[in-house]
Amino acid sequence: MRELTYYVAVSIDGYIAGPDGEFDRFLVEGDHAAPIWARYGGTAPTALAEAAGLPVEGGPFDTVLMGWNTYAVGLPQLPSPYQHLRQIVFTRGHEAPAGAEDVEFTDRDPVEVVRELKAEEGSGIWLCGGGALAAVLRDEIDRLALKRNPVVFGDGIPLFARSSYAPEAFRPTAVTAFDSGVVLAEYARG
Template identity: 30%
Template sequence: MGHSALAAQFMMHLRYNVAQSLDGFIAPPDESTSWIVPDESIDFDALHASFDYYVMGRRTWDIMRALEPNPCLNKPPGSIIVISRILRQEEHPHIAILREGYIEYIRRLKAKGGKGIWLMGGGWLAAECLEAKLLDGLDVAVMPVLLRDGFKVVDSGLSGWYNLKLQSLEKLDGSGILMAKYRVEYDHEQIASS
């Protein structure tokens, strides 16, 4: 095994873990969350325990910090990374706020090793992490809902398309939610012709 393959083996994985509608949206235009179907069989405590860090945009952080109980608050300071041009670090000492340089920050964070990094939200952020070849996988909870409009899972504007390898698929009988886990395969990436 080569040095780069060995190093990659011990890197922390960045997974985009997100709820989406059947037609591919992570939020309607009003950014509400009432469309997300509840399912008591999902063990959110175990899910949160499987990640050391959270990375998200400001809008996702606004939604997360309003949750009761807030699953992020029991994480150590600096475990939550929010990409924002308007939040001020001194007003949010528990989180790390980045205005720029966040792609390189995520790259360094992955190299530290650990359980994992949860990319929580922002189709634009997911797109940038794909472009930088940092996103290792997508864990998608497909809701039995059609939103018809809103924010896409991954923003358009990518320079190509990406192959995903299905790793698992589970149907939650009580709610009809489909839980799909994919691995991003960069070695099979198709680049659009210019």
């Protein structure tokens, strides 16, 4: 069965973006970049990866899931950001923009969609954002891969939006600290 991995950059105080949706304080260069790309290749928008000379094939994921706000960060320049992956955007009330013919937009229940995806053949499923979608899918997330950055936002979009659920433990599978201050912390359910 396929697994859902929430792979995302996060501040040390638990935000995936600042108060105005900004994420430009996350480090994209440094001694962490190559090792993390080796582990999670294919997780940059296709055009950006190609411009940087990074291969997009052979990564751990063949499907990427996004909420509308995460998807809309790249508009209008990147209406199909991850052309090398199957792209599914969860939205209510937004229409597909021009150039997004290979992006699936759905208002279906995310849990139902993820359960169907897990039953299909393929490799991993990547939840790349955002916090509200992660909260809805919390019980379906098999793995967490958090790129903790040495920055404090103080407010913003939390890793998981507020919701009423009981605490649940994930067990650490790997923690790698880099001189840049980035820490890749990986966890598995239970």
